[in-house]
Amino acid sequence: MERLTPARALYLWDMHDVFSLGRLAHQRRMELHPDPVVTYIVDRNINYTNICSCGCRFCAFYRPPGDPEGYVLSTEQLLAKIQETVDLGGYQILLQGGMHPDLPLSWYEAMLRTIKGAYPQVAVHGFSPPEIWFLSQQEGRSVTEVLERLRQAGLDSMPGGGAEILVDAVRARVSPRKCTAAQWLAVMEAAHALGMRTTATMMFGVGETMAQRLEHLERLRALQDKTGGFTAFIPWTFQPKNTQIAAAEVSSHEYLRFLALSRLYLDNFPNIQASWVTQGPHVGQLALWWGANDFGSTMIEENVVAAAGVHFRLPEPELRMLVERAGFIPKRRTMDYTIIEG
Structure with a gap:
């Protein structure tokens, strides 16, 4: 298939309905992954703090510094959450917080060492480019040095949070105090240069x-051409409830169309993840026929989307059942998409 240009992609969007775009995307997905396997991971989102100085207008989760509802998890609370995750069969944690002005790099290193000391078998998929950029500026250190120190302390991989839309005109409106699009990409490039695998997202x-x-999509594809460090792309829809942005919620119809277009455009991304967390499990099932080959995480805990009023949960048996009823074979994976069963 000839590589899409933005103009060609826009033509596809305008000329194809949800079903024809879905057929094209599913055909591409089956070319990349001929076996009818849908992967997923058993993990937990742990938000170590909700204190953040960015004040993004789309975020219902954060609390500004000094807010009485702000928190930082204690070591005991953190380890209790990980123990519960392990007890439920989890083998990874997604560790994210905010841009906390009073937590130095040494605090993050100590947290990672504590986690790895107690649970060396648990992978830490942690932080995000905005958090790394913030730490770099706060510490007066390069992004590479910050990443190297976190890796030595126990960080295994990095999620693609904080991307929103990688266009500064949009970011200036919805997240004006967060890193720029170029800075987000620079953190990812530095991580890839160190051999760290990451995901890419879009809200x-x-x-x-x-x-x-x-x-x-173009900026992500260009960086993937250069580094090959992204394992997956995860698009999801903005949830407006409890936020400072008055916007109509994106329909499931539009979500599926754009998911399909993403599969066609990101021809160098091996994996596309369905966002059942925002769309619900049944639209998640449909997404598996609209280009997605991954069903994400069991989400033992999730706080950020929940703060916007969306509370979907999927215990592992139910997740597997949904994948099977959609016509696929569910298989556990690691962050880098190594299959760990069957």
Whole structure:
């Protein structure tokens, strides 16, 4: 298939309905993954703090410094959450917080060493480019040095949070105090240069144009051409409840269309993840026929989307049943998509 240009992608978007785009995307997915396997991971999102100085307008989870509802998890609370995860069959934690002005790099290193000392078998998929960039600026250290120190302390891989839309005109409106699009990409490039695998994300539906969505995809594809360090792309829809942005919620119809377009555009991304956390499990099932080959995480805990009023949960047996009823074979994986069963 000839590589899509933004103009060609826009033509596809305008000329194809949800079903024809879905057929094209599923065909591409089956070319990449001929076996009818859908992967997933058993992990837990742990938000070590909700204190954040960014004040993003789309976020219902954060609390500003000094807010009485702000928290930082104690060591005991953190380890209790990980123990519960292990007891439920989990083998990875997604560790994210905010841009906390009073937590130095040494605090993060100590947290990682504590986790790995107590649970060496648990992978830490942690932080995000905005957190790393913030730490770099706060410490007066290079992004590479910050990443190296965190890796030595126990960080295994990095999620793609904080991408939103990788267009500064959009970021200036919805997250003006967060790192720029170029800075987000620079952190990812530095991580890849160190051999660290990461994911890439996109939160759409904050009033951006289709051209801006395609610019986001183009920038991700260009970096993946250069480094090959992204394992997956995870698009999800903005949830407006309890936020400072008045926007209509993106429909499931539009979500599926854009998921399909993403599979066609990101021709160098091996994996595309369904976002049942925002869309619900049944749209998640449909996503498996619209280009996605991964069902994400069991999400033993999730707080950020929940703060916007969305509370979908999937215990592992139910997740596997949904995948099977959609016509696929569920298999556990690691962050780098190594299959760990069957």
